[in-house]
Amino acid sequence: xxxxxxxxxxxxxxxQRTADGLTFQxxxxxxxxxxxxxxxxxxxxxxxxxxxxxxNPAEQQHxxxxxxxxxxxxxxxxxxEIRDFYEGFSNSTLWPIFHYFNEYASFEEAHWxxxxxxxxxxxxxxxxxxxxxDTIWVHDYQLLLLPQMLRRARPNATIGFFLHIPxxxxxxxxxxxxxxxxxxxxxxxxxxxxxxxxxxxHFLSAVSNLLGLPNQNGQIETPSRxxxxxxxxxxxxxxxxxxxxxxxxxxxxxxxxxxALRGVRMIxxxxxxxxxxxxxxxxxxxxxxxxxxxxxxxxxxxxxxVVPSRDQVTQYQALKVEVDELVGRINAQxxxxxxxxxxxxxxxxxxxxxxxxxxxxxxxxxxxxRDGMNLVAKEFIACKADQRGVLILSERAGxxxxxxxxxxxxxxxxxxxxxxxxQALTMPEEEQKSRMSSLQALVRQYDVFAWTELFMNRLAYxxxxxxxxxxxxxxxxxxxxxxxDYQKAPHRLLLLDYGGTLVGFHNNPEHAKPDExxxxxxxxxxxxxxxxxxxxxxxxxxxxxxxxxxxxLDFIAEHGVWLRRAGEEWYLFRPMESVWKQAFRPLLxxxxxxxxxxxxxxxxxxxxxxxxxxxxxxxxVRSRExxxxxxxxxxxxxxxxxxxxxALEIKTIGITKxxxxxxxxxxxxxxxxxxxxxxxxxxxxxxxxxxxxxSVKVGSAxxxxxxxxxxxxxxxRKLLTExxxxxxNRPDVxxxxxxxx
Ligand SMILES: O=P(O)(O)OC[C@H]1O[C@H](O[C@H]2O[C@H](CO)[C@@H](O)[C@H](O)[C@H]2O)[C@H](O)[C@@H](O)[C@@H]1O
Ligand SMILES: O=c1ccn([C@@H]2O[C@H](COP(=O)(O)OP(=O)(O)O)[C@@H](O)[C@H]2O)c(=O)[nH]1
Numbered sequence: 001x002x003x004x005x006x007x008x009x010x011x012x013x014x015x016q017r018t019a020d021g022l023t024f025q026x027x028x029x030x031x032x033x034x035x036x037x038x039x040x041x042x043x044x045x046x047x048x049x050x051x052x053x054x055x056n057p058a059e060q061q062h063x064x065x066x067x068x069x070x071x072x073x074x075x076x077x078x079x080x081e082i083r084d085f086y087e088g089f090s091n092s093t094l095w096p097i098f099h100y101f102n103e104y105a106s107f108e109e110a111h112w113x114x115x116x117x118x119x120x121x122x123x124x125x126x127x128x129x130x131x132x133x134d135t136i137w138v139h140d141y142q143l144l145l146l147p148q149m150l151r152r153a154r155p156n157a158t159i160g161f162f163l164h165i166p167x168x169x170x171x172x173x174x175x176x177x178x179x180x181x182x183x184x185x186x187x188x189x190x191x192x193x194x195x196x197x198x199x200x201x202h203f204l205s206a207v208s209n210l211l212g213l214p215n216q217n218g219q220i221e222t223p224s225r226x227x228x229x230x231x232x233x234x235x236x237x238x239x240x241x242x243x244x245x246x247x248x249x250x251x252x253x254x255x256x257x258x259x260a261l262r263g264v265r266m267i268x269x270x271x272x273x274x275x276x277x278x279x280x281x282x283x284x285x286x287x288x289x290x291x292x293x294x295x296x297x298x299x300x301x302x303x304x305x306v307v308p309s310r311d312q313v314t315q316y317q318a319l320k321v322e323v324d325e326l327v328g329r330i331n332a333q334x335x336x337x338x339x340x341x342x343x344x345x346x347x348x349x350x351x352x353x354x355x356x357x358x359x360x361x362x363x364x365x366x367x368x369x370r371d372g373m374n375l376v377a378k379e380f381i382a383c384k385a386d387q388r389g390v391l392i393l394s395e396r397a398g399x400x401x402x403x404x405x406x407x408x409x410x411x412x413x414x415x416x417x418x419x420x421x422x423q424a425l426t427m428p429e430e431e432q433k434s435r436m437s438s439l440q441a442l443v444r445q446y447d448v449f450a451w452t453e454l455f456m457n458r459l460a461y462x463x464x465x466x467x468x469x470x471x472x473x474x475x476x477x478x479x480x481x482x483x484x485d486y487q488k489a490p491h492r493l494l495l496l497d498y499g500g501t502l503v504g505f506h507n508n509p510e511h512a513k514p515d516e517x518x519x520x521x522x523x524x525x526x527x528x529x530x531x532x533x534x535x536x537x538x539x540x541x542x543x544x545x546x547x548x549x550x551x552x553l554d555f556i557a558e559h560g561v562w563l564r565r566a567g568e569e570w571y572l573f574r575p576m577e578s579v580w581k582q583a584f585r586p587l588l589x590x591x592x593x594x595x596x597x598x599x600x601x602x603x604x605x606x607x608x609x610x611x612x613x614x615x616x617x618x619x620x621v622r623s624r625e626x627x628x629x630x631x632x633x634x635x636x637x638x639x640x641x642x643x644x645x646x647a648l649e650i651k652t653i654g655i656t657k658x659x660x661x662x663x664x665x666x667x668x669x670x671x672x673x674x675x676x677x678x679x680x681x682x683x684x685x686x687x688x689x690x691x692x693x694x695s696v697k698v699g700s701a702x703x704x705x706x707x708x709x710x711x712x713x714x715x716x717r718k719l720l721t722e723x724x725x726x727x728x729n730r731p732d733v734x735x736x737x738x739x740x741x
């Protein structure tokens with residue numbers, strides 16, 4: 001039966017070393033607590049780290065056996081991996097950058113290397129367990145490279161990825177020297193999920209700006225596949241919290257806590273000790289409440305449960321000192337014999353005590369400065385059996401996008417938070433109930449099971465969508481077949497686009513000069529008289545002549561305007577005008593001055609407005625505008641506007657790379673045809689080909705008419721090199737070539 005393999009750095013069970021040996025406890029942190037309710041169903045397995053350094057093989061075996069009973073498979077991290085991968089790259093580089101604390105981030109090459117190696121270790125562990133039909137669901141920032149690693153090993157696997165923390169704006173992400181690798185790692189998944197639409201938008205813009213991959217309606221076009229991106233706000237196991245809060249055990253705890261509080265009202269604060277959680281800001285806001293509203297002294301306490309976290313990382317150690325000092329100072333200043341303003345606990349609590357605190361609290365004060373979601377806010381809501389109590393929530397927590405009936409605050413506005421605390425403590429019961437009941441309806445309906453179902457349905461949909469797109473990757477089998485067909489064929493026609501296909505895409509088209517490797521390759525291909533090789537390019541005649549004119553190649557230049565057979569003269573596709581250029585140039589110039597980085601290229605019979613050097617988003621916006629303008633100006637003329645790769649080209653109607661290529665496609669011309677191109681203009685060639693031809697799209701093949709797709713220029717060169725090697729193995733045969741009409 002097909003299973004789901006969940007993979008995350010932290011397992012829902014943590015192993016601890018005590019005087020009595022190893023113990024097994026539930027992990028804290030929202031990822032582990034949140035997913036804890038779903039993974040046991042249907043034979044699923046959870047692969048992850050049990051939170052402790054265990055190197056003794058007998059102990060490792062014991063841990064693995066214990067965890068196996070609970071459907072978990074441990075990945076044991078060495079001490080160096082814990083330091084460099086977990087505390088290092090994950091929590092001293094990615095965590096601060098993704099939470100907008102870039103001043104806390106370190107950039108250590110050794111940590112990056114450890115991160116790559118640890119992701120590979122998780123990959124190996126998953127591959128050992130996962131069957132071909134299993135769905136692999138990877139979680140969080142510690143494993144951003146894992147989807148791509150799994151994809152390389154299992155090209156057809158179903159892989160989902162969910163990020164539990166914010167995805168930062170592109171400006172923050174680009175600070176990371178490894179940002180491209182991380183994005184590419186994530187794109188190995190079929191579906192990438194975020195808690196909010198904002199995180200998703202930031203991700204899409206980073207992918208567009210850093211990798212140059214376009215997206216539409218949350219679908220990213222990668223060279224080989226379409227990847228879906230969507231927002232899935234994570235829920236909790238609502239019924240588990242609601243019923244636990246109503247249980248006998250919880251009621252008994254509530255009684256004890258109430259007695260201890262002796263009529264003092266309680267503001268509750270629960271989180272891991274983390275600088276993202278705004279703990280110091282919260283303490284200052286509580287102090288401000290006591291200052292501004294002295295009537296609350298001796299009437300209300302802040303119960304602050306702080307769970308130890310990542311205590312080997314410098315900033316976490318410094319935060320502990322800061323929080324200890326603040327609590328000490330406020331308690332010393334305001335406390336009385338009968339009343340302690342802040343009840344401070346630095347530990348974790350068992351589940352039934354936790355839910356008792358949620359149920360008892362008058363106010364939950366949740367003030368992170370950044371938080372992916374924040375499940376504490378949702379757990380508080382689920383525990384409110386009598387619907388009394390008020391949630392104060394930072395607008396910078398992912399949860400704020402959904403929980404609009406909470407009192408939303410800016411966590412750094414200390415005075416305002418104090419005022420809102422006063423508002424919460426004096427809120428009429430009727431208003432409390434009305435707000436809480438709509439919050440409960442939302443959190444109950446969109447619980448962790450609904451969240452999982454939505455994610456899984458969307459993941460299945462992404463697979464179906466990929467299968468219906470119709471272009472296959474030119475994998476080993478397909479390219480072996482291509483080579484066999486090539487070898488058999490007495491006449492071969494190779495139609496090769498130039499920029500983006502044979503050489504990389506350059507910011508300046510004039511810099512796309514062929515290198516020695518390419519010249520050698522073209523020389524080898526044209527050396528065999530069975531081959532006719534046509535370079536089909538948007539470049540002008542003089543440029544192609546200068547770069548490649550000395551080789552035995554045919555040419556189609558200016559997107560089909562000029563043609564030349566090897567050793568012969570250039571000729572025009574058909575007679576045409578160029579006076580119209582004067583009328584269009586001022587408009588293009590206007591768009592150049594409005595779009596930093598845009599430029600104009602003038603050819604004999606066409607004008608091109610390029611935006612490859614402009615900011616990606618601005619370039620798209622301006623090109624849409626210009627396109628509308630140009631469509632209007634060219635209507636009822638014999639001109640057309642072609643959309644190229646980051647370019648708009650105006651030229652005579654009916655002349656494209658495809659119409660020009662047709663001149664080479666006579667019925668007896670070739671037994672083997674191969675066309676390769678990366679640009680929208682190459683689609684005209686693909687569409688012009690007979691069914692038996694090989695058409696290969698370089699880069700994203702979504703909406704392409706090509707039969708096959710390859711990733712980039714290096715794949716094209718590899719393919720062509722392999723063809724020259726086929727040649728070398730074959731006895732020399734000389735067969736006359738047909739020439740284009
Ligand atoms: O594993 P740790 O280093 O001990 O850290 C605990 C977890 O912290 C983070 O939790 C996040 O996930 C929650 C659920 O989606 C979300 O509500 C919260 O906003 C996040 O901070 C981290 O993302 C997990 O990987 C850690 O396990
Ligand atoms: O003593 C405690 C205190 C908190 N938690 C849990 O830790 C999680 C914190 O998740 P959240 O999403 O709020 O933040 P994270 O720590 O994941 O950043 C919640 O499920 C809490 O119930 C816990 O298990 N034991």
